[in-house]
Amino acid sequence: MHDIISIYADSPETDDLTDKQLKIFKSAIELFAKNGYANTSTKEIATNAGVSEGSIFKKFKNKEDLLFSILNPFLRNILPKVVNEFTEETLQTNYDTLTDFVSSILKNRNMFFKENVNALKIFVDEFVYDLKIRDKMIKAIPYQYMKSFNDQVNSFKKRKMIVDWTNSEIFRFIFATLFGYLAEHYFIFESLKWDEDLEMDHTIEFVVKGLQP
Template structure:
């Protein structure tokens, strides 16, 4: 999976930015994550970056355009690559059990979230609370990746590793549990002393038990 730095370097919204514009971009991410998009002014962003407010508007017409430059690459590249990683896995060679697969999936996703927590916080906040932003983000996800996730789950079911539920339910179950963990410890509360290793192991066990095949 690409790092966010690589994603933004390749994105049409943010490619070829000058050093000054990059400072503005990073400052916007920092302030949006800390204060929220609606409570952050372009003047504050410029001040944080150490540039004039006019420098901001040379690249971005307004604050919303700056926000979308942060968020659109997440929908267009990062989320699709999360799904692609599922479909490209060599199940039989690398994942002989559902626990193996879920363990790799969860640990990789959490590692990415923690490395990019500010951008993820902005994405989640705006995706949940702003309907127009949510529509824009969903529209950015290439349709072919939604097909890939279905193929991945179908393959697991054929190998007897995954419960025979609707694929939308399976997807929602996995990622709601992961996002719930991230939201609790990084968005809603400051939990510096929790046992991360123990909780992640419990999270993996919980998902595996919920999605393991059973006699119906």
């Protein structure tokens, strides 16, 4: 699973795939990302993968199962990873500055997103598009994973280092800004180059100043 997408390393969805099934998996990611789930037929996936249509259904119960095999690792990992990873490392240290906090959320995610653009595209696509799938996704975001985000924010509030708005507003400001950055560079103008470090610095600075009390 080396050459697909980092998030699928060691995920149960891609564990026991045969060669052909792996081709199907890759083919589906490619086509779902390019044309959307609803606009991609199983026939296309099979042809693009160079296998028979029937082979898809040996491993994947149905088309939706194939979609969720692609999306599940995100449902399980994306928010948790974004929110938690750094706190686990640094729960003791406790962020001294708001900059450190925001920076670790935004900056450290850079690599992650770059490696998973296609799958992320599908994630966003379906989240936006399909009500049924959206609900399934929202329910799949475990509430507990929001806890460490809240803990950190509350700690800053106590120390008067952040504005006294609701945590969900603060959450929104951070992630909308991140989403704008990602959308512009990875989704909308995919081919244009940009100065990553500089823009990321600006993004952090924008958020930090915006959230200062």
